[in-house]
Amino acid sequence: MPKESSFEVKVGLAEMLKGGVIMDVMNAEQAKQAEEAGAVAVMALERIPALIRKEGGIARASDPKMINDIQKSVSIPVMAKARIGHFAEAQILEALEVDFIDESEVLTPADEHNHIWKHEFKVPFVCGCRDLGEALRRIGEGAAMIRTKGEPGSGNIVEAVRHMRQVQSEIKRLTTMNQDELMAAAKNLGAPFTLVQQVAKLGKLPVPNFAAGGIATPADASLMMQLGAETVFVGSGIFMSDDPVPRGKAIVDAVTYYKDAAKLVEISTGLKSAMKGVDMSEIPEGERMQERGW
């Protein structure tokens, strides 16, 4: 009997996206540009994080028609975002047959205590995290891919670096512990014990670990890959820049050749201005998207 939608099949698609760039797009035309630039997948959303930040209001899942137009325009996987805890939005996205659902802090949360129970869905989910405990809680709920939260729409890499370093150092710490220390570690992390055991043994997350939030340049992409990311999401960084397609291509190249500084010189040369970006001190604490999620 074929096993459809098993956890293995969900993680399988995440494996295929490794070493690539997933780009945020707001319409079919941008989706085609992203595909032309070499994106491995597109994230369909009505407003990219930088615009949500600027315009305010409640950010919800996108119009099905807009997602469907994008699905028809490209052959690569199409992802879409649902609000944290909004399982009805996720059910609609699944019925639309999107290839991945991002339960995302970029949208306004719908539930301040619970995330979606993702095991129940046939479509795989990706979720954001700031530390290992958060990553393992999401995997416990059924996420097949984890990404750093960073600070969405900021064009500022500092938070994604903080979150990736935090996750990696907590993983390293687990691998040095004895069996009898792992229960207390699970308690302190607020993470499921069996997943803590698994991470201690593997020395990595049991699902692919991607970077997101603030990536704007080829060098940002290389930095995140060198810190242990297996793929990068670029949200506002491409279509808020002055030259989306060349910049998209350059970031795609940077992910493949992330260890080759000479090649990165070539890749980074001659691009127009990156998105302007904001310093973290300009974003009041209550308005930081990364704080959404529990």
Next chain:
Amino acid sequence: MKPIGVLALQGDYEKHLNTLVRAEIPAIDIRYPDQLLEINGLIIPGGESTTMNDLMKRVDFHTHIADFAKTKTVMGTCAGLILMSKKVKNDDQINPLGILDIEVTRNAYGRQLNSFVDTVEVEIDNDHSQQEVAFIRAPKISTVGKSTTILGKHNNDIVAVKTGIHYGFTFHSELNENEYFHKCIFSDNIDFQKENNAA
């Protein structure tokens, strides 16, 4: 002995590298065309065929792999098989290498909801077996040329083929810790000394 290379531009190349290592076959990742001189065989992994094709074009990998394939074995899984085919029926953005005499259709099973894991029956070099493999947004082989041997089917679909010294699979064996295919195809490269030492 020269190692087996895994094309590491994008996709699940790490899974292939790990599989080769488990099979005691020396392996390296390949990102530049001149590295092809250092290897004895090449694996083109799964991933997004449009992205891999684009990254290959940027450094003229197409010409170099086509040359390499004149004397050395190339194996492809999923997107790798698409890139090795003669023609991609529903995508003219991809420039296939033409080293497998087949025509393929991309994403032929549908979107991710239609991805699955199942058992396939295969016969490689007179060895008949059943293998559990994963079909992730998999392609289908629509036409097989005269020079191509069918190595396996799933239901009525051809899922494993061989043209000359080259092998193509529409599925992934590398995702579920299965070394069977890598061992069969690259057995001449197994480091027996290492294996004997381990035993």
